[in-house]
Amino acid sequence: MNLYCYSAALFQCDYICIGTNGKSKAIIGTTASKLIVASPVPVVSIPSTRSSKKLTQVCYASNMVNYQKEIRKVITFAEPLDASIIMLHIVNAKENLPKAIAIETKLLKKTERIVKVKYLKRNLEQTLCDDINTAVKKIKPGLMVFFIHRSQPYWNAMFHPSNIKPFSFYAKIPILSFKK
Secondary structure (H helix, E strand, O other), X not given: OHHXXXXXXXXXXXXXXXXXXXXOOOOOOXXXXXXXXXXXXXXXXXXOOOOOOOOOEEEEEOOOOOHHHHHHHHHHHHHHHOOEEEEEEEEOOOOOOOOHHHHHHHHHXXXXXXXXXXXXXXXXXXXXXXXXXXXXXXXXXOEEEEEEOOOOHHHHHHOOOOOOOOOHHHHOOOEEEEEO
């Protein structure tokens, strides 16, 4: 693991790209999941079952805290690929957010890039993993983007190899993780 991180720093890499070959079709590999949590640079993890095809749509999962700053990194990644961007937020019942069109307009003015905003209501009878899986099934992105605050136990737990099984989309689509 440290070899990947050391190499990324030594060669001044912008991204690390790793294929995942988890023992189950429903999980990301142990090496990839540890790298996602530890890497100093963004990590793209691509499932071994993924066929080679053009990336046309990126889904950025946002907690709406730093989305204006984070979306610029997503745009930097998606723009050369000419991929559209959807910003997804799982909404808690007590959250009072602006309408999606208002955020889309604000982002267009600030970034000069069209970003579609999708809200999905949090289903309290499901886990957050299940809500994200539901959104992925509806949106059908070619890549999921997460910004990970690696010092927070939630993200460390979410990407820990033993906890990653509930995310069924890991076995189907690439994941891009940025360090917060």
